[in-house]
Amino acid sequence: MQRFTLLLTCLLLTIFSADAQELRGLCGNTYEDQMSQIDRYRANMKVAQLQPSKSRNAITYIPIQFIIVTRNNGSGGAKITDVLEQQCLLNEQYGAFDIIFYQADEPMVLANDVIYTDHTKTSGNFTMRQRRNPQAMNVWIVDDATPQSGGPAIGITLGYYDTVNDWIVIRRNQINGTNNTLAHEVGHFFSLFHPHLGWDAEPYDVNVHGATVSATAPNGSNTELMDGSNCDNAGDMICDTPPDYNFALSWTNCNYTADVKDPNGVKVDPDESLIMSYFRDMCTSKFSPTQVEMMIADVNSNQRNFLTRNDYTPVAEEITGETTLISPIESEVTASFNKVELKWTAVDGAESYYVEVDRSSSFTQDNFKYVVKTNSLILEDVLDADRNYRWRVTPYNASYTCVPTSSIERFRTNISTSVPSIGTVNDWTVQPNPVSENADLAITVNAKNAFIATVKFYNLTGQLLTTQADVRFEQGQSTTQIDKGQLSKGVYFIALENEEGILNKKIIVQ
Numbered sequence: 001m002q003r004f005t006l007l008l009t010c011l012l013l014t015i016f017s018a019d020a021q022e023l024r025g026l027c028g029n030t031y032e033d034q035m036s037q038i039d040r041y042r043a044n045m046k047v048a049q050l051q052p053s054k055s056r057n058a059i060t061y062i063p064i065q066f067i068i069v070t071r072n073n074g075s076g077g078a079k080i081t082d083v084l085e086q087q088c089l090l091n092e093q094y095g096a097f098d099i100i101f102y103q104a105d106e107p108m109v110l111a112n113d114v115i116y117t118d119h120t121k122t123s124g125n126f127t128m129r130q131r132r133n134p135q136a137m138n139v140w141i142v143d144d145a146t147p148q149s150g151g152p153a154i155g156i157t158l159g160y161y162d163t164v165n166d167w168i169v170i171r172r173n174q175i176n177g178t179n180n181t182l183a184h185e186v187g188h189f190f191s192l193f194h195p196h197l198g199w200d201a202e203p204y205d206v207n208v209h210g211a212t213v214s215a216t217a218p219n220g221s222n223t224e225l226m227d228g229s230n231c232d233n234a235g236d237m238i239c240d241t242p243p244d245y246n247f248a249l250s251w252t253n254c255n256y257t258a259d260v261k262d263p264n265g266v267k268v269d270p271d272e273s274l275i276m277s278y279f280r281d282m283c284t285s286k287f288s289p290t291q292v293e294m295m296i297a298d299v300n301s302n303q304r305n306f307l308t309r310n311d312y313t314p315v316a317e318e319i320t321g322e323t324t325l326i327s328p329i330e331s332e333v334t335a336s337f338n339k340v341e342l343k344w345t346a347v348d349g350a351e352s353y354y355v356e357v358d359r360s361s362s363f364t365q366d367n368f369k370y371v372v373k374t375n376s377l378i379l380e381d382v383l384d385a386d387r388n389y390r391w392r393v394t395p396y397n398a399s400y401t402c403v404p405t406s407s408i409e410r411f412r413t414n415i416s417t418s419v420p421s422i423g424t425v426n427d428w429t430v431q432p433n434p435v436s437e438n439a440d441l442a443i444t445v446n447a448k449n450a451f452i453a454t455v456k457f458y459n460l461t462g463q464l465l466t467t468q469a470d471v472r473f474e475q476g477q478s479t480t481q482i483d484k485g486q487l488s489k490g491v492y493f494i495a496l497e498n499e500e501g502i503l504n505k506k507i508i509v510q
Helices: 007-011 030-037 040-049 079-093 112-117 122-131 181-189 287-298 302-305
Strands: 060-070 100-103 108-111 135-143 160-161 167-171 324-325 341-346 353-356 368-372 378-379 388-396 409-412 425-431 442-449 451-458 464-473 478-484 490-500 500-510
Touching: 007 060, 030 040, 040 287, 060 079, 060 112, 060 287, 079 100, 079 353, 079 388, 100 287, 108 122, 112 122, 112 135, 135 181, 160 181, 167 181, 287 302, 324 388, 341 353, 341 388, 368 378, 425 490, 425 500, 442 464, 442 490, 464 478
Parallel strands: 060 100, 060 108, 060 135, 135 167
Antiparallel strands: 160 167, 324 341, 341 378, 353 368, 353 388, 388 409, 425 442, 442 478, 451 464, 451 490, 490 500
């Protein structure tokens, strides 16, 4: 989770009276939100203590549904490549204890201004309820993740687990392969509390709380002690997560060394590596053993039955290969602009391919995005004529998304439009290709029936250069010599045209 360093004046503003609305931290789940789940929390803790899962050999697959919310015009949403990287990171973090998330369905893209900017509005919340996947953990990726209830936040709310709707809402800039915000909120989804519980809305400040803190936390609960003597009824009530008085919001590195003492006068040493804390992403990397056991207990509870499908195992094959773009590549000029076919190599284990096409190298100008199940895609009436485009492809499957995106290739669209081809032609070639300036060309055609066509040569701008009319091609395979005229060195298109349609091929004169 991205952390923000707060000035002392900002910290002082977090002090509030007992009857005021509770302030929210960078995670939108307040003390009250977490305590609303206390019965479930204690039940999971009891299972974790009495029936620890010491010999788990099977992987538990959890369906996850990503919903990328954009503006009405389709702009502003998170990138699917960022979602794939985020899922990869999530599976690395939770896979350590045999929980793997798989896509219940492809990431949904929802164009909705209301949900994008303020998902808490009645109309937005209604739409979210209608569009949620009832058999998955739903992750709503929005521009503003501020929750509906509670007072103002300490800094910007990066995400939260909605305990009422049982879904996660997260800011789009937190979705990528490096941020731990989602892992943190998934921890809440599986019932975990903050290790700094009781200090959520009032982070430790030496000018307010003193060098030795009192026995009572700001919210009125017990202050957790370093010796562990009250670990079961203070802080997050987990005994392998040491005291943390929400130090992270005023700390910038991974080694908390401030001389803060607990009520017994013992220097406090928090665990900066806990994902459920507020320490920076570069610090957090794990859950404590008890936290892990509690999440496993939650996964196996009746409340989470909707997540498990005993009759279904998702594709989880690790993808070790990369895809290679086949055509169009190397600035090739396409036969037409209104119908362009993209082809790339299939990858073992891949179920889906995410294809991006754009005029800019950053893929931010007019990013055309597609998810397909095969290793080709035809773009019809999408691209402009006589324009340079770049494209790339990312393969993945429902569970394995840690696959690098292909290299970027370029092509240029022609000025001509696609028209029906000549149906009687099974195949045809032009030889030699490349051809020298002084040589003629031979066209070999394999046709179902004999036909007559006009042979035409065009330059790359679509200008007609030479024409040879009434050329007859016989049934079966036949070869016809063609005079290409005085074409200088360069790249051209040769076309066979008749009333049935047109066939195009690129030739090179050298």
